[in-house]
Each structure stands twice: as C-alpha cells, then as structure tokens.
Amino acid sequence: MSGQVLVLARAGDEAAEHVAGLLTRRGADPVLLDPARRGRTPADRARRCTGTALSARFDAAGALRRRLVLDGRVVDLDALRALWITRLPLPAPPGRAIVQGGSAAVTALYRAQEEAAFCADLWDGLDAPVVPGPPSALARAAGRTVQLREAVRVGFEVPDTLLTNDPDAVLDLYCAHEGDLVTKAPEQLGARVDGAGFWRPTRALSTRDVRSAPDLLQCPLIVQRRLEKALELRVTVVGERAFAVAVHSQRSNHARLDSRFSDPARTPHRPHELPEGTAARCVALTRRLGLSYAALDLVLTPEGRCVFLELNPDGQYRWLERVTGLPISEALCELLLRGAVTAGAAVTAGAAAPAGRGARA
Known part of the structure; x- marks a missing residue:
C-alpha cells in the first residue's frame, strides 16, 4: 500500500503523530503540516529550511496542478491518497490590529486573513478524500443551529435551547423553566485570542445573571434547559x-x-x-x-x-x-x-x- 496522506495538525499534536506512525507501518507516506506555519520564518532560515509554500496553477489549456513545498520536499496535492484536517487555525480577531493603529499590525491581519482564505479554498477543492471534511463542511457543521436541526431530523431528542443576544428572550425562557437553565458559548473562538487559553465553561444561569441580562448578552449566548x-x-x-x-x-x-x-x-x-x-x-x-x-x-x-x-x-x-x-x-x-x-x-x-x-x- 502506498500514497501520501497529508495531515494538517499543530506541531506536537499527539493524535496526529500517533496516526502518522500507524500509516507508515501500513506502507503509506504521511506528511505532517502545521497549518499555522506560514511561508519562511526567521527560524526556518536559521535552520536553512525553505519553509512552507502552496500553489495552484491553471495552465493555458485549463489543466490544474496543485502542490505543497515543505522544507524542500514537494508534495503533489493532485496525487494525495487523503487529507486529514485535525484543526484549522482560527482567523485573527476582527479589528484588533486596526484598533492598535499600526500599519504593520494592519498588514499582519490582512495577510493572516488572506492566507486562511487561500488555504481553505485549496483544501476545499482537492480531489482526494478529506477527513473529517473540507473546510466549507467543517464551517457549516460547527454551527449550533445547524447541528441541533439535523440532530432532530435523524431522531435525536434535544433540550429546550435558545441561541440569542436578546435579553427578553432569555427572561422568557427563564420563566418557562423556573430558572433551571445553563449557559454556553456558541463557539469557543476566544481560545486563541492574544495567545491566551481563554474559554467559557457551561454555567448555571443565576438570578444575578438574570438581573443583569443586558450585560450578560454583550455577545450571542446559548441558554439551555438543564438536564x-x-x-x-x-x-x-x-x-x-x-x-x-x-x-x-x-x-x-x-x-x-x-x-x-x-x-x-x-x-x-x-x-x-x-x-x-x-x-x-x-x-x-x-x-x-x-x-x-x-x-x-x-x-x-x-x-x-x-x-x-x-x-x-x-x-x-x-x-x-x-x-x-x-x-x-x-x-x-x-x-x-x-x-x-x-x-x-x-x-x-x-x-x-x-x-x-x-x-x-
């Protein structure tokens, strides 16, 4: 058995390295790429590495060739056996660099957003099987409204759930269930803001939260019947x-x-x-x-x-x-x-x- 399997994983990802070892033992050729690694960094130059480069070219006849160059190794993306996306990098927080006002920061934000869009487009268009799925499917599947709707369609029971930024809607649900509610973040997008390990746990909705509902809902929130x-x-x-x-x-x-x-x-x-x-x-x-x-x-x-x-x-x-x-x-x-x-x-x-x-x- 042969063929290259591209694995997008953060450096040091234990699961990715373990599966890569299993693939190697089965005769495949796993290639691990940290999706957060962009271009050729100063550290790459110090190690005399060429860094990371991606390209997609349409020739005059309309033929498409896609390739990855990773530290001098050329990977033909059109000949991949499969692609495994373990974690895609989140885009930079919108507006943060602009608030700082520095032109270098604005440029860095623009570059990060362009690179994220370019890579997502490239992975979306691959002919090889993609696990769990292409970026467009991952983005859709991450939506809580989509998840709950499809879960009901396949026969799952779901708890009474409100996704909202409307304080009055929270108060209505609070009254309907006599306050027996929990709150959750719709997405854990804060986990990589400023490199900090911020995340929001599931919490019981307290009477103090209800009294300050407008402050609680400075951003969208999930409010759910406690099970x-x-x-x-x-x-x-x-x-x-x-x-x-x-x-x-x-x-x-x-x-x-x-x-x-x-x-x-x-x-x-x-x-x-x-x-x-x-x-x-x-x-x-x-x-x-x-x-x-x-x-x-x-x-x-x-x-x-x-x-x-x-x-x-x-x-x-x-x-x-x-x-x-x-x-x-x-x-x-x-x-x-x-x-x-x-x-x-x-x-x-x-x-x-x-x-x-x-x-x-």
Whole structure:
C-alpha cells in the first residue's frame, strides 16, 4: 500500500503523530503540516529550511496542478491518497490590529486573513478524500443551529435551547423553566485570542445573571434547559463506526455541569454500549453534516433517554483512547487509507452496530 496522506495538525499534536506512525507501518507516506506555519520564518532560515509554500496553477489549456513545498520536499496535492484536517487555525480577531493603529499590525491581519482564505479554498477543492471534511463542511457543521436541526431530523431528542443576544428572550425562557437553565458559548473562538487559553465553561444561569441580562448578552449566548444526568457520553464517529465512552461526571462536583472539568484519573471513563439505534443516529448525523469524523456529546438521563447536546467536527479523542483502549486511531488510519465515507449516504443500524461494543458503564 502506498500514497501520501497529508495531515494538517499543530506541531506536537499527539493524535496526529500517533496516526502518522500507524500509516507508515501500513506502507503509506504521511506528511505532517502545521497549518499555522506560514511561508519562511526567521527560524526556518536559521535552520536553512525553505519553509512552507502552496500553489495552484491553471495552465493555458485549463489543466490544474496543485502542490505543497515543505522544507524542500514537494508534495503533489493532485496525487494525495487523503487529507486529514485535525484543526484549522482560527482567523485573527476582527479589528484588533486596526484598533492598535499600526500599519504593520494592519498588514499582519490582512495577510493572516488572506492566507486562511487561500488555504481553505485549496483544501476545499482537492480531489482526494478529506477527513473529517473540507473546510466549507467543517464551517457549516460547527454551527449550533445547524447541528441541533439535523440532530432532530435523524431522531435525536434535544433540550429546550435558545441561541440569542436578546435579553427578553432569555427572561422568557427563564420563566418557562423556573430558572433551571445553563449557559454556553456558541463557539469557543476566544481560545486563541492574544495567545491566551481563554474559554467559557457551561454555567448555571443565576438570578444575578438574570438581573443583569443586558450585560450578560454583550455577545450571542446559548441558554439551555438543564438536564438531569446519569452519565455523559462522548461518541467519536469514524466513518461508519461510533466509539462511545461514558464519563461519570456526576461523581465530581467540579464536572457536574461541564465534563471538561473531569479528571480521567478520578472520574471513571469507560467504553459504553449505546442504546439501540443511537449509534446509527450518531453516524447519520455526522454524514448529514458532510463529515466522516466527529465527536458528539450526549447525555444519558436517569430515565435512560439519550439527549444530544453538541457536535465537534474536529474534537479530540486521544485522551479517551488512552484511558479506555478503544481503537479509534486504528479506525482513523483505516478511514484515511480507504477514503472518507460519502456524505449523505444511507446509514443503517447494522452498519453502525459494531461501534458500540464494550462493557456497559
């Protein structure tokens, strides 16, 4: 088996390096590219590296040739076996550099936005299979309104959810559910603002928040009915398989509202057998969003209902694999070598059934 597989991953990404090793052992030729690395940096020049260069050329006859040059190595993008996008860089915060007023800062902002648009256009147009999907599909799939609508269409239950910047709408929902609400950020765009590790956790909506609702909604917000949880489920869909992990978040006061605060060393993370039909719905939702990979967050209620919360098109999985032993990397490797699943194809319960095997948590 041969062929180059291009992997867009941040430098030092553990999952990307692990899968690259698996691909190499299977005879493929993985090429790792940090999407945040642009052109030839001073560090590249110091190491006598040529840096990164991308190009797409249409000749007079209309033939298209696309290539990547990475430290002197030429990669024919028209001959790729597959492309795996683990994380695309976010655009620079709009207007920040302009507020600073420096011409160099304005130029840097313009350059970053042009490069992001150029790269997204190039990856979108590749003929090779793209995992999880091309940038246009990733952008659409990241939208919470789209996710919730498609989740309902494939048969998921969803909580009463409001996406808004309208204080009056928040007050109406607050009254409807007697204040039993949580708030979330529509996107975690702040994670890379100024290089800081800022992010907004899920929080209970307090009476203080309600009194200052206009201040709370300085930017759009998700307000959602709080769910009673028996377990939280993290489901990683790879092609036609759905690997489910039960997170016993309710055993920790820190993780009750947001399982991202859970410590795998203290909070049990175990392989989970999904309820009948849920694995198929996870795969179907991923397909409807034009993806072949996704990380879904579900809640299993004390009554046994499985409720969809959200989907991350480039969600991380390696930490789950380490604590559960689920072969997610092997499945990703197989997907990259055989090509991504066609988006929108029919999904049956039988196709997804093997994914949920494991001890019931």
